[in-house]
Every structure is written in C-alpha cells, then in structure tokens.
Amino acid sequence: MFAQLIQDPAKINYVENPAKPPEIDAWGQLPKLASTFDHVDGLFYFTYIVCIFFFVVILGALLFSVVKYRRKTWDQPAASNVTHNTPLEVVWTIVPLIIVMIMFAWGFKGCMDMTVVPEAASRNTYKATAKQWNWTFTYPNHATPSFNEVWIEVNKPVQFLCESTDVLHAFFIPVMRVKRDIVPGRFQSVWFHPIEIGEFHLFCAEYCGDDHSRMYAKVHVVSAEEFATAPWDKWDDTTPALAAKSGESLYKNLCQTCHSVNGTPAVGPTWKGLFTKQGDTFVGRQREVIEGGAKKTITVDEAYITESVRKPDQKKVAESPYDKNNMTAFPDLDERRIKGLIEYMKSLAAAQ
Amino acid sequence: MSTNVPVIDAHPTISEPPKNYLNCSRGFMSWAGTLDHKRIGIMYLIGVSAAFLAGGVFALLVRLHLWEPHGMLFTNETYNQIFTLHGAFMVFIFVIPAIPGSLGNMVLPLMLGAKDVALPRLNLLSFYLWCGGTLLATLAIVLGGFDTGWTFYAPYSLYTDQAVVSIGLGIFLLGFSSIFTGLNFIVTTHKLRAPGLTWFRMPLFVWAIYATAILQVLATPVLGITVLLVAFERLYNIGIFDPRLGGDPVLFEHFFWFYSHPAVYIMVLPAFGIISELVTVHSRKPLFGYKLMAFSALAIAIISFLVWGHHMFTSGQSTFAMFAFSFLTFFVAIPTAIKEFSWVATIWKGSIALNSPMLYTLAFLIIFAIGGLTGVILGALNVDLHLHDTYFVVAHFHYVMMGSIALAFFAGLHHWWPKMFGIMYDETLAKIACALIFIGFNATFIPQFIMGSQGMPRRYATYVPEFEGYHHASTIGAVILGSGVALMVYYLLASLLIRKPAMQNQWGGVTLDWLTPTPPPLENFATPPSVTTEVYDYSTLDYESLRTPVR
Ligand code: HEM
Ligand SMILES: [Cu+2]
Ligand SMILES: [Cu+2]
Numbered sequence: 048m049f050a051q052l053i054q055d056p057a058k059i060n061y062v063e064n065p066a067k068p069p070e071i072d073a074w075g076q077l078p079k080l081a082s083t084f085d086h087v088d089g090l091f092y093f094t095y096i097v098c099i100f101f102f103v104v105i106l107g108a109l110l111f112s113v114v115k116y117r118r119k120t121w122d123q124p125a126a127s128n129v130t131h132n133t134p135l136e137v138v139w140t141i142v143p144l145i146i147v148m149i150m151f152a153w154g155f156k157g158c159m160d161m162t163v164v165p166e167a168a169s170r171n172t173y174k175a176t177a178k179q180w181n182w183t184f185t186y187p188n189h190a191t192p193s194f195n196e197v198w199i200e201v202n203k204p205v206q207f208l209c210e211s212t213d214v215l216h217a218f219f220i221p222v223m224r225v226k227r228d229i230v231p232g233r234f235q236s237v238w239f240h241p242i243e244i245g246e247f248h249l250f251c252a253e254y255c256g257d258d259h260s261r262m263y264a265k266v267h268v269v270s271a272e273e274f275a276t277a278p279w280d281k282w283d284d285t286t287p288a289l290a291a292k293s294g295e296s297l298y299k300n301l302c303q304t305c306h307s308v309n310g311t312p313a314v315g316p317t318w319k320g321l322f323t324k325q326g327d328t329f330v331g332r333q334r335e336v337i338e339g340g341a342k343k344t345i346t347v348d349e350a351y352i353t354e355s356v357r358k359p360d361q362k363k364v365a366e367s368p369y370d371k372n373n374m375t376a377f378p379d380l381d382e383r384r385i386k387g388l389i390e391y392m393k394s395l396a397a398a399q
Numbered sequence: 400m401s402t403n404v405p406v407i408d409a410h411p412t413i414s415e416p417p418k419n420y421l422n423c424s425r426g427f428m429s430w431a432g433t434l435d436h437k438r439i440g441i442m443y444l445i446g447v448s449a450a451f452l453a454g455g456v457f458a459l460l461v462r463l464h465l466w467e468p469h470g471m472l473f474t475n476e477t478y479n480q481i482f483t484l485h486g487a488f489m490v491f492i493f494v495i496p497a498i499p500g501s502l503g504n505m506v507l508p509l510m511l512g513a514k515d516v517a518l519p520r521l522n523l524l525s526f527y528l529w530c531g532g533t534l535l536a537t538l539a540i541v542l543g544g545f546d547t548g549w550t551f552y553a554p555y556s557l558y559t560d561q562a563v564v565s566i567g568l569g570i571f572l573l574g575f576s577s578i579f580t581g582l583n584f585i586v587t588t589h590k591l592r593a594p595g596l597t598w599f600r601m602p603l604f605v606w607a608i609y610a611t612a613i614l615q616v617l618a619t620p621v622l623g624i625t626v627l628l629v630a631f632e633r634l635y636n637i638g639i640f641d642p643r644l645g646g647d648p649v650l651f652e653h654f655f656w657f658y659s660h661p662a663v664y665i666m667v668l669p670a671f672g673i674i675s676e677l678v679t680v681h682s683r684k685p686l687f688g689y690k691l692m693a694f695s696a697l698a699i700a701i702i703s704f705l706v707w708g709h710h711m712f713t714s715g716q717s718t719f720a721m722f723a724f725s726f727l728t729f730f731v732a733i734p735t736a737i738k739e740f741s742w743v744a745t746i747w748k749g750s751i752a753l754n755s756p757m758l759y760t761l762a763f764l765i766i767f768a769i770g771g772l773t774g775v776i777l778g779a780l781n782v783d784l785h786l787h788d789t790y791f792v793v794a795h796f797h798y799v800m801m802g803s804i805a806l807a808f809f810a811g812l813h814h815w816w817p818k819m820f821g822i823m824y825d826e827t828l829a830k831i832a833c834a835l836i837f838i839g840f841n842a843t844f845i846p847q848f849i850m851g852s853q854g855m856p857r858r859y860a861t862y863v864p865e866f867e868g869y870h871h872a873s874t875i876g877a878v879i880l881g882s883g884v885a886l887m888v889y890y891l892l893a894s895l896l897i898r899k900p901a902m903q904n905q906w907g908g909v910t911l912d913w914l915t916p917t918p919p920p921l922e923n924f925a926t927p928p929s930v931t932t933e934v935y936d937y938s939t940l941d942y943e944s945l946r947t948p949v950r
Binding site: 053054058060061062065068069071076077078084086087090091094095098101102105106108109112113116117118121122123124125126127128129130131132135136139140143144147148150151153154155156157158159160161162213214215217219221222224225226227228230231232233235248250251252253254255256257258259260261263371 | 468469470471472473474475476477479546547548552554555558559560642643647648649682683684685686687688689690691712713714715718721722725726729730732733736737739740741743744746747748749750751752753761764765768769772773775776778779780781782783784785787788789849852853854856857858859860861862863864865937938942945
C-alpha cells in the first residue's frame with residue numbers, strides 16, 4: 048500500500064541549507080532580477096497592468112449593475128431588452144486583439160533573446176547533469192566538478208548544457224528568469240548573463256519522483272578574483288580527521304537522500320556499522336551481495352565502496368528492499384573524494 | 400417560446416401527486432437499468448459529486464501537509480501519491496464528465512423538447528464505463544497508489560514502481576465514456592430538436608454542450624492511444640517514449656497535450672453554457688450577442704486544437720513552434736474575452752435577482768475574469784519561461800477549473816435543483832455557503848499567484864522557508880473553502896428530507912426546460928412542444944408559473 052505514510056522525523060527530506068531568500072523587486076511580485084533578461088519583468092508588469100485594468104472594468108460594471116438594477120419586485124421586467132450592439136461588439140473584439148498582439152510580439156522577441164545563445168556565453172559553457180535527485184556541474188576550464196552547488200563569474204555570460212541520466216528534470220533559477228526542461232537523451236541549453244553577486248536558488252522545476260522537492264542546487268555568483276581561486280575545488284584531506292570532515296559535507300550534499308548514518312532505513316542501506324573499530328584498525332562488515340545473478344558474501348572494503356559509488360549495479364546489496372532499489376551512479380567522483388567519504392564512514396565507527 | 404404550455408395534471412380530482420420520472424417506478428433495478436436521461440443524469444450527479452468530495456479530501460491533505468516548509472504529515476513519496484490522486488480524480492473523474500454527464504443529460508433533451516437523448520442505451524453504457532473507469536482508478540490506490548502527477552509524463556511514468564497500468568486503463572474507460580456521451584449529444588442536437596427550434600433558437604447551453612461534444616469525440620481518442628502506449632511500454636518495452644530504448648519523452652508530451660488542451664475546453668465550455676443560461680434567466684433579459692456567443696463557442700472548440708504547445712514552451716521546441724503556439728494561444732483569448740464581456744452586458748440593465756444561483760454566477764464571472772487574464776500572462780513566451788511549472792500555473796488553472804468550472808457546476812445545480820426534484824433548498828444557507836466558497840477560494844489561490852511569480856515550483860512536498868507565510872494563507876483559505884462545500888452538501892441533502900415545494904417555474908425561465916411540469920414526467924412533455932418565438936424572449940414569460948407550487 049502507501050510506502051510509509053507518515054513522515055519520519057529522523058529522515059531529512061527537505062533542502063537542509065538553502066540560499067538566503069532573494070530580495071523582492073520594487074513592484075512586489077518577482078524576485079529581484081539578477082540577469083540581463085529585463086524584458087521578462089517588463090512584459091510581466093505590462094500584462095499585469097492590462098489585466099488589472101480589464102478586471103476593474105468588468106468588476107465595476109458587474110457591481111454597478113447589481114446595485115442599480117437589482118430586482119425589487121418579484122415580477123419586475125428588465126430595464127432594457129437590447130440583444131446586441133454591433134459597434135460595441137466590434138470594439139471589444141478589436142481592442143483586446145491589438146493588445147494581445149503587442150504582448151505576443153514582445154514576448155516572442157524576448158524569447159528569442161533567451162534561446163539564441165550569444166558567442167560570449169557559448170565560450171563559457173558549463174555542463175549540468177541532472178539525475179534523481181542531485182545536480183553535477185562541470186566547468187569550462189577546470190577538471191574538478193561540483194555537486195549541488197555551482198560557482199559562476201559575475202558579468203560574464205554563461206551557458207549551461209543540461210543533460211539527464213534518468214527522467215525529466217528542469218533547470219530553473221528564478222532570479223535569472225531562466226527555465227529549461229532537461230530531457231534524457233538530449234542536450235538542452237540555457238544561457239544568461241549574471242549581473243549581481245550573491246547566492247541564489249536553483250530548483251528542479253519538472254516533477255521527477257520522490258525527492259523532487261529536494262533536488263536543489265545553490266548558485267554562487269562571485270567576482271572574477273574569487274572565481275579564479277576555484278572555490279568548489281577546496282578539498283582538505285591533509286589529515287584523516289579533516290578528510291572525514293570533507294567527506295561529511297559531501298555526504299550531506301550527495302548521499303544523505305538515500306543513506307542514513309544513524310541506522311534509519313532509507314532508499315539505500317544505512318552507513319552505520321559499515322565499519323567497526325577493533326583496536327587501531329577498522330574492519331568492514333560482512334555483506335551479502337548479488338553479482339551477475341549470483342549471491343555471495345564479501346567483506347566491505349575500499350574497493351567495494353569505490354565500486355559501489357561508480358558502478359552501483361555491479362554488486363547489489365542482497366537484503367530486501369535494497370536489492371530492488373537503485374542507486375544513482377557517480378562515475379565523476381575522483382579518488383580523493385571517495386577516500387574522504389570512506390574516512391567519514393570509518394569515523395562513524397570511531398564515534399560509537 | 401412554446402405558446403402552448405403543456406397541461407400539467409392528468410388526475411385533476413385526486414390529491415396524490417402527478418406521476419413524474421422520480422416516482423413513476425421504484426426499486427433498485429428501475430434505476431440501475433433505466434434508459435431515462437433524467438435518471439441517468441441523477442446517477443451521474445451522485446457519482447461525480449462523490450468524486451469531487453474524494454478529490455477535495457485529498458486537496459485538504461495536500462494543503463495541511465504544506466503548512467510547514469519541511470512538510471507536516473507525510474513522507475515525500477506519500478505526498479506525491481496524494482497530489483496525484485487529487486489531480487487525477489478532479490480532472491478525469493470529476494471535471495470532465497461532471498457537467499455534460501449530470502446537468503447535460505438532465506437538461507439537454509428538455510431544452511430541445513425531446514423525449515430522451517437519441518441513443519438512450521449508449522447513454523447508460525457511458526455511465527457504466529464511467530463507473531468502471533472510476534473503479535479501476537480507485538483500485539490503483541489499493542494496489543499501491545501512483546505518483547506520476549495527473550500528466551503521466553514519460554519516462555518517469557514508465558520507470559516508477561507503482562500502479563500506473565491500472566489507472567491508465569481506468570482513464571482509457573473514462574475516455575470512452577466521454578466519447579459516447581459526446582456522440583450521443585451530437586446526434587441528439589441534430590436530430591431531436593422540436594419543430595420550430597432552429598439552430599439559432601437553441602439555448603446557449605445546448606450550443607455549449609454541442610461544441611464540447613465535438614471536442615470529446617475528436618480529441619479523446621488521442622488520450623486513449625497515449626495511455627495504451629504507456630501501458631504497452633511498461634509491459635512490453637516497445638520503445639516509443641523511453642529514451643533508453645530510443646524513444647522520445649517529448650513525443651509523450653505532444654500526445655498528452657494534444658488531448659489535454661482541448662480537454663480544458665471540454666471542461667470549460669459546458670460551464671460557459673450554464674453561465675449563459677443563468678445570466679439571462681436571473682436578469683430576465685435576452686442574452687447579449689447571442690450569435691457571437693454561439694460562434695465563439697465553436698471558435699474556441701476549433702482553435703483549442705492548435706495551441707497544445709503552450710504547455711511545452713520550456714521543453715526545447717523549435718522557435719517556429721513557439722512562435723505559432725504563442726500566437727494561437729493569444730488568439731484563443733479573444734473569443735473567451737467576448738464571452739465574458741457579453742455576460743456582463745447581459746446583466747447590465749437587467750432585472751437582477753440576487754438568489755443563490757445568481758450569486759454563484761456572479762462569483763464565476765469574477766473568478767473567471769482572473770483565470771482567463773492570467774492565462775494571457777502565461778501565453779507570453781518569455782514570461783512563461785519564468786512562470787512555467789510554478790505555483791502561478793497552479794493558481795491559473797485552479798481559477799479556471801475549480802473557481803470557474805466547479806462554481807458553474809454549483810450554479811447550475813442550484814438553478815436546476817428545483818426542476819430536478821420539485822423542491823427547494825434553504826436559500827439563506829445557500830448564500831452563506833456561496834460566500835464562504837468565494838472567500839475561501841480566493842484566499843487559497845491568490846497567495847499561490849504571488850508565490851509562483853516569486854519562484855515556488857509546483858509539486859513540491861517541501862519548500863524553502865521564505866514561502867511559509869503564503870502557504871499558511873493558502874491552507875487557511877482551503878479550510879474555509881472546504882467548510883463552504885461541506886455546508887452546501889449539508890443543505891442540499893437536507894432539502895431532500897425537508898421537501899419544501901418549489902414553484903413550477905422557480906426562476907422564470909422561458910426555454911423549454913421550464914415549460915414542462917416540475918419535476919418532468921417520464922417522457923418530458925405531455926404533448927410534443929413546438930417553438931414559435933425567438934430564444935430568451937421574456938415577454939412570453941407566464942408569471943403565474945412563478946407562483947404555482949409543485950404538487
Ligand atoms: C484565456 C484563456 C486561456 C489562456 C490564454 C490560457 C493559457 C494557458 C497557458 C499558456 C498555460 C501553460 C502554462 C504553463 O504550464 O507554463 C496554461 C495552463 C493551463 N491552463 Fe490555461 N489558459 C486559458 C484558459 C484556460 C481554461 C479555460 C482552462 C480550463 C478549463 C485552463 C486550464 C489550464 C490548465 C489545466 C493548465 C495547466 C495544466 C498543467 O500544467 O498541469 N486554461 N493555460
Ligand atoms: Cu525534479
Ligand atoms: Cu492549454
């Protein structure tokens with residue numbers, strides 16, 4: 048029947064650490080624009096005002112009639128029996144037609160601006176990979192990717208080529224006014240020109256399953272100097288303790304959706320008890336796995352974990368329900384990061 | 400209209416009430432096997448009302464869950480199942496069949512001066528198909544629920560481990576129910592009009608149902624094919640929509656909206672029809688711009704086949720497709736605007752009765768203005784790239800589907816209730832309920848417009864904290880709305896027990912439906928009526944019938 052009906056407070060099912068709320072613009076409806084697509088705001092407020100105008104006219108006419116022409120005796124006939132008025136009907140056909148055609152042309156022009164990628168943006172192309180339920184970003188001139196967070200340079204047009212490895216998602220940054228569906232099997236492109244420094248929301252806007260509402264990334268728009276330091280590539284693993292700490296933050300970003308560290312069952316098995324500490328060494332637990340249809344027992348070690356991360360389907364945990372659940376693969380995670388995650392798993396044992 | 404008002408009483412000396420379609424036969428089978436359009440209409444009415452209440456309970460659960468940013472009640476997966484159930488029940492089981500199935504069945508043959516619809520057996524069959532489809536959809540809940548959203552977008556609907564096939568087949572049956580109803584109404588309108596009832600003397604409700612029927616017959620098969628393909632794809636991996644097998648998920652979107660955009664007009668045109676009837680009767684004034692109104696119903700029906708792409712502006716369509724779809728979308732706004740203006744012009748200088756059907760109608764006129772105008776905002780290409788798949792869209796379509804269509808349905812129900820049963824409900828309670836619904840509805844959805852333009856995406860089980868205040872307002876509104884609906888259910892049911900007699904012609908209508916006895920006899924008219932006057936000619940109104948109680 049229904050999965051688990053009632054929320055489990057121990058499980059984190061929301062975005063833990065979102066960006067600060069954006070400022071609202073002067074007119075109070077849209078988040079303050081942080082890109083050059085000001086025609087969106089222009090047309091939005093133009094149509095808004097036109098709509099309010101027509102609404103007030105309609106409402107006024109209604110209220111006036113209701114007050115003035117209310118039926119006072121049960122057999123009162125209508126004050127007039129007009130059935131049509133051709134000039135009036137022509138006017139209220141032509142005037143709205145002209146107005147909507149203005150909106151159409153304005154909107155189409157803006158849309159061309161948003162879909163035709165300028166040269167400068169295509170020279171600054173990121174790749175955004177969406178999968179259930181996280182984002183991976185790769186940078187134009189830098190090998191290390193970042194996860195669920197992305198850094199871009201202010202005042203420099205940027206293009207994102209988006210791809211999905213599973214279902215539909217959508218790339219939506221409200222303050223930039225950009226949105227693009229991400230269709231598996233295609234590259235979809237979106238570009239914008241950021242003009243404000245700050246931290247902003249990037250939402251997945253197309254429904255993609257259980258944790259759709261957690262599929263979130265933080266967009267950091269930073270100055271050129273800060274960008275040059277590659278803030279996403281700070282990975283401190285000088286000591287095992289620091290590596291575990293880096294590993295923990297990566298866990299929160301990428302793995303927490305499906306793995307708990309306190310024993311709570313989730314989509315994937317908990318990491319509690321993966322390692323136990325015996326004297327000074329860490330010993331991996333015994334694990335029944337299915338590889339190529341055959342069941343076998345292995346000891347959890349670094350090689351198994353690395354494989355689990357990069358090719359999760361190779362050896363599947365045999366325990367129900369995990370044998371039927373699928374893990375997203377992270378082939379882009381490099382050695383150092385996996386090492387950090389393993390240090391973090393081990394630190395869980397040390398903490399016991 | 401008809402000059403010879405039929406004789407009401409066949410037994411002038413006896414005090415027992417005259418035979419009508421309700422008391423002419425008794426027993427379960429006399430209903431379950433009935434071919435009478437009025438009884439089938441009543442069975443539909445019970446069915447769709449139950450579906451509306453079920454969908455409403457899901458909606459309240461959704462709104463309560465969203466009280467807190469992290470979600471208050473459910474796991475994310477359960478939340479997704481509940482919003483999907485809400486959408487699917489409301490769209491496929493309630494809104495699409497509601498007005499044609501219940502009020503259309505009840506009133507259309509009366510308005511045409513016919514004994515019944517042209518194909519009474521098909522009519523009963525389409526009711527049972529509706530039951531079957533509803534049953535299968537409900538079965539899907541028991542089989543584990545489904546979590547694809549009412550749009551069933553591939554490839555998620557192909558991969559999720561839930562009961563998509565069962566609900567898909569349910570929708571397939573519901574589709575056939577809808578096609579059969581449409582077919583029936585087309586034939587009835589062409590063949591069974593009373594002598595003298597020319598096309599341009601037909602009440603606008605008939606025009607609206609007729610335009611709807613064309614859409615039902617032409618568009619629904621595409622939905623049937625689409626859900627069947629999804630079922631095949633899940634069962635046999637044939638690779639039409641699944642990108643892993645070389646299929647194209649965007650093709651699914653095209654198929655789906657090729658049906659579902661016309662479907663929004665399948666839903667809304669009957670509502671337009673009801674409102675057109677009600678504004679003239681309760682203002683006692685001919686409908687303004689009758690011909691233009693009839694043509695704009697047809698124009699909407701035709702253009703609505705050509706705008707489906709406006710649901711896919713962000714999907715990476717070609718520039719040319721965007722150009723064409725946006726242009727045509729704006730075009731649809733024109734006949735819609737003409738309708739709104741003409742209703743207002745009908746009320747202008749009328750003799751306006753502020754009874755409960757008219758209050759629901761006025762509420763419709765205000766809410767539909769907002770719903771239509773926000774549609775225009777969404778039709779603008781660059782603006783839609785920002786607003787698509789946010790709460791702004793959610794609010795837009797609730798303004799048209801809940802605020803307009805459901806309210807028009809309520810208006811029609813209050814208007815024809817005395818006709819159907821010969822009894823009146825409590826008018827004071829009805830006015831209070833209407834006010835609660837109007838206030839609750841706006842309180843629910845105005846905050847959603849604001850959230851949406853600020854970037855709150857739809858279908859979110861949890862959300863970032865800055866939207867909490869708007870969600871609170873929206874949930875409070877939903878509770879007010881829910882209490883209004885509950886009150887309405889109460890006084891309507893209570894009226895069946897209290898049995899306060901209605902008048903023969905409760906509101907003073909001059910179309911044929913008000914010229915039969917109330918409630919109508921089994922075959923509607925004692926003597927076949929004929930029509931000699933123009934439509935909505937209130938100079939022919941027989942004021943005595945407004946004061947003659949039903950016996
Ligand atoms: C003036 C007339 C209207 C215009 C110009 C209009 C325009 C639009 C546009 C452009 C969208 C797509 C928004 C998006 O997803 O980004 C939309 C969505 C929608 N509209 Fe309308 N609309 C109008 C009237 C109606 C009516 C009368 C109905 C229903 C009876 C309706 C029901 C819907 C629904 C159900 C959706 C969204 C469905 C979904 O995504 O789940 N609209 N409308
Ligand atoms: Cu998503
Ligand atoms: Cu549409």
